[in-house]
Amino acid sequence: MADATGETRGPLRVAFDRRLKLEFHGARITSDAGLLAYRELDDALGLTATAVSTLGEGRRGKNIRHRLLGLLQQAVYGRLTGYEDVNDAERLARDPAMRAIVGREGLDRPAASSSEMGRFETAWLATEANLAALTNLSGTWIDRVHARRPPDGIILDIDSSESPTWGEQEGSAWNGHFRRTCYHPLFVFNQFGDLERCALRPGNVHSAEGWREVLLPVIARYRGRGFALYFRGDAAFAKPELYELLEAESIGYAIRLPANPVLQARIGHLLTRPVGRRPRKPQVFSRASPTRPRAGPDRGASSPRWSGTRVSYTRAWASS
Secondary structure: OOOOOOOOOOOOOOOOOOOEEEEEEEHHHOOOOOOOHHHHHHHHHHHHHHHHHHHOOOOOOOOOOOOOOHHHHHHHHHHHHOOOOOHHHHHHHHOOOHHOOOOOOOOOOOOHHHHHHHHHHHOOOOOOHHHHHHHHHHHHHHHHHHHOOOOOEEEEEEEEEEEEEEOOOOOOOEEEOOHHHEOOOOOOOOOOEEEEEEEEEOOOOOOOOHHHHHHHOOOOOOOOOOOEEEEEOOOOOHHHHHHHHHHHHOOEEEEOOOOHHHHHHHHHOOOOOOOOOOOOOEEHHHHHHOOOOEEEOOOOOOOOOOOEEEEEEEEOOOOO
């Protein structure tokens, strides 16, 4: 029973009745058979094969047991099933579903061990060239999917999140909003839940820090595709420079404004509940409010550039 999967080399006989035999076949049983369907989709779209073609080989030894494609597939599919730590590779290496996915010669050959997966992820993938390729990888995968079924439009949703840390990881810091030590990554998703692009940031930066470096490549990728592009963000991204970029790219946007006394005063009459029967659909009211012109080197005093802020408020009656 020393095997990690509980596999026995021969039957065990119980002492109270020697006619009974016990056998354990943990290595032939899997709870991750759903990964095989993902592998079919992967092969149809060529996702991991495309990824490997953009990554550089970093191994120099002659005694190489595992192909790069298999290592990448093991890393990706392991996370699909919720195994985030490379220590889990010791068990997954013997899982029949994982052995079938990574493409080893026969199902009897194990996948990569924890030590090899650790070297793959912390040394080989962490090179500067490979990190740059991985940054663009999610967009490349999305484009391959859209090539088969183009969407009518794309809604880009930018937001920050937390990635808790323990110990003294480089770049981690205390974040007062999340009340913990963490990284503060920035993400851009589309309306289908696909990750367009992301950036890992120190834990103590503002929520919108580095938005331009993350958003601009995504907009450039979709430029000229011929379908509508929209943007949404929370109050942290209520920045005039972001408005100007979106308007210059003809991108419709909805960005929440930070609460402030001026805004509350101008929409106060919308916040009172009207008298009468509750309508079937929520009522949406909007009010346009011009903002102060912004000065700049190309904006003279005689021809200031005005921009308008449109505030929308949705009023819904509580169900009885």
